[in-house]
Amino acid sequence: MAEKSGADILVEALCDLGVEVIFGYPGGAVLPIYDAIFRSKRIRHILVRHEQAATHAAEGYARSTGKPGVVLVTSGPGATNAVTGITDALMDSIPMVVITGQVATHLIGSDAFQEADTVGITRHCTKHNYLVKDPAVLGSIVHEAFHIATSGRPGPVVIDIPKDVQVATARYAKPGPIQHKTYRPPVKADRGEIEQLVDMLAAAERPIFYTGGGVINSGPAASQLLRELAKVTGAPVTSTLMGLGAFPASSPQWLGMLGMHGTYEANLAMNQADLIVAIGARFDDRVTGRLDAFSPNSRKVHIDVDRSSMNKTVRIDLPILADAGHAMEDMLRIWKSRQHPKPDIAEWWRRIDGWRAVKSLDFPENGKEIMPQRAIKALWEATHAKAPIITTEVGQHQMWAAQHFGFESPNKWLTSGGLGTMGYGLPAAIGAQLGNPNALVIDIAGEASIQMNIQELGTATQYRLPVKIFILNNEYMGMVRQWQELTYESRYSESYSDALPDFVKLAEAYGWKGIRIERPDQLDAGIAEMLAYDGPVIVDCRVAKLANCFPMIPSGAAHTDMILQATEVSGIMDDEAKALV
Structure with a gap:
């Protein structure tokens, strides 16, 4: 050679x-x-x-x-x-x-x-x-x-x-299959552990599947296995921010995202469950809230490919070291071989339906200004049939997108979860568009976050990428302002943006199309105009400046201490909501 x-x-x-x-x-x-x-x-x-x-x-x-x-x-x-x-x-x-x-x-x-x-x-x-x-x-x-x-x-x-x-x-020769001396990650679970898990699921009265990004990382087959597993067991399913799309949002078994800005029904089901089966999730602090109050009466099973995640923050009753997809495949095979009937958990579902009746994702509207949640819903209504790829920046807009944009399949939701990196969304959208040239790719952004990597408008222009940016513009670093309102008596220290660019003119300067939406009656037409244009578009959607993202579990609080939209003023769960616990 x-x-x-x-x-x-x-x-x-x-x-x-x-x-x-x-x-x-x-x-x-x-x-x-x-x-x-x-x-x-x-x-x-x-x-x-x-x-x-x-x-x-x-x-x-x-x-x-x-x-x-x-x-x-x-x-x-x-x-x-x-x-x-x-x-x-x-x-x-x-x-x-x-x-x-x-x-x-x-x-x-x-x-x-x-x-x-x-x-x-x-x-x-x-x-x-x-x-x-x-x-x-x-x-x-x-x-x-x-x-x-x-x-x-x-x-x-x-x-x-x-x-x-x-x-x-x-000299260079292509090596054969890599067999590293020390790095040999697990794939298959121990059969005895899977059998134990299946027996626990069959006997549980209040089970819940708590899923994360590990399901998506395991490949498309893992998402299908999760759906089948939910079907045969009848158990509800919730997900972390990174796991959205692994289970269809349209399923009646879907409880929505859990955690700090998760739904009331997801968080209360986690709190009251007698069996939590965590699959490809890591018990992040944004999910658990106050650790000593996290699901105190449940047995906990953790399926994860990363040994270091086991018992790191929450004590696990049955740790299963394995790839999520392989573990679920084994679970289904053993469940069917034992001919387990579908468990009778009707009472559990009645309690969940009671929590759902709270309608924790509802939000107020006055008809004069665009509520950011309404903007996300309008975007979903106009695009969900196209199965778009959604990226986000980080902040309130990210949480509103996670709450109100329902995902039916994996690999369609790209966001910065663990690090919470402002400036992620636009370059991530560029990467997604290059990998999926025929897909509709939309970056849901905030006016502050988008400026972190706004220079990448030039990259999209150079490579003729038809990326769409949908800015929820409230002129604030919204999540910072929300915390300042709730925790620092509305002392809005350095969270207001005094010198914002004209995003429409900025778009045009980079060769993009710019659209501004300022009133509720312009929302649908503005989104339609964005979708009709076959090149890159920035939409500057002016939304209510002081809207807060609810529900919310305050930092360090328990799942039962959620702030709901209806109780925003008092900052605590009202008696009627507490009674449902």
């Missing part, structure tokens, strides 16, 4: 791994790689305007396609700018490989121009990272990195490549 440069080895290895798209930004320490990409022409490179946007675009691509996202950035500031997106991917279990340039090996540690300790900086926000000092091992490291990023609990892996290693030569 002829020797090749490290840069050529990298590109060939990426091609062997099926990589079609790379999101990146060039710089001196990666110019040999960019030259190899230019000469190869086998990989499409997407030039973003900021390295953080490259990582979020890769996340959107990965989350919507199921393929790993790939990022290429230069050394120093290129790598440090990518850290936010790398951390975001780690928190939300997104498969991503980030290739960073580094100064030449003999300069490492000398504070050379654009040098940063990328391996040290990213050690705690990656599944694994590498500093490659020999081109002979580069190819095998790339293959191993993709294996680590995509197997087990998915996550980001960083490969730091000094410039001289990119230029030096070595």
Whole structure:
């Protein structure tokens, strides 16, 4: 075999791994790689305007396609700018490989121009990272990195490549299947544990399935298995923010999202259940509320591929280490082999129907201003038949979208959950559009969050991506303002945006179409105009400035301490609502 440069080895290895798209930004320490990409022409490179946007675009691509996202950035500031997106991917279990340039090996540690300790900086926000000092091992490291990023609990892996290693030569041969010495994530569950779980489900009087992003990460088959499992057991299903779409929102067994801004029925069902079956979820603090009051009378089963998630925050009665899809497949097989009848949990459903009757997602309207919840509902009504991919920024608009935009299938909801990264939505929408060129992709945004990566309007223009941005513009950092109102006696410190751009003119400056919606009677027509345009569109939807996102569990409170829309003034659950508990 002829020797090749490290840069050529990298590109060939990426091609062997099926990589079609790379999101990146060039710089001196990666110019040999960019030259190899230019000469190869086998990989499409997407030039973003900021390295953080490259990582979020890769996340959107990965989350919507199921393929790993790939990022290429230069050394120093290129790598440090990518850290936010790398951390975001780690928190939300997104498969991503980030290739960073580094100064030449003999300069490492000398504070050379654009040098940063990328391996040290990213050690705690990656599944694994590498500093490659020999081109002979580069190819095998790339293959191993993709294996680590995509197997087990998915996550980001960083490969730091000094410039001289990119230029030096070595031989490359495509390796066989990766068999790492120590990293061997579980797939199949212990049969005895699954049998025990099936028996617990058959005997439960108040069961509930608590599902998360792990169901979606397990693949489309896992979502189908969850639906079948819910059908044979009759149990209700709720989900974390990251798990939305794994179970259809139109199902009568769907309770909606749980947690801080979850529905009344989901949170009260979790609180009163006698059996919680957590599948691919990690008992995040936004879900549990006050730990000593979290579902105090239930037995808890946790199915997860990540050993470190077990018993991390909540004591589990039956931990099952396995891939969510494989575990549910085994559950169904054993349930059917034992010919369990559908459990009689009619009384449980009567209680749930009582909680549903509270209609916790209802909201007030005065006919004069657009309520943000109404805007989301109107957007859903106009688009749900097209099964759009929805991305969001972070804030009130994100929670309203999670509450009021019902998802029927997985990989259609892309948001920043664990890290809560403002600026995620637009680049994620760009990545999703590139991975799904025929899909309708909409970023539901806030006027504050969208400005975090607004420069990526240029990326969408350059690559002719028909992304739609739907801004709920209340002129505030809405979630910050809401907390200030409820916790700091309405002292709105630095949460009002005094100098907003004209989003319509900004859209036009970037070659987009701009639409402004200011009154309720303009809402449907404005959305229709957005959908009729075959290019990128920004909609500046002016919504009620002081609307709050309810229901809400205050930080550190219990599920039974929810603030409902009807009790916004008092800030506590009224007696009628408490009686339903």
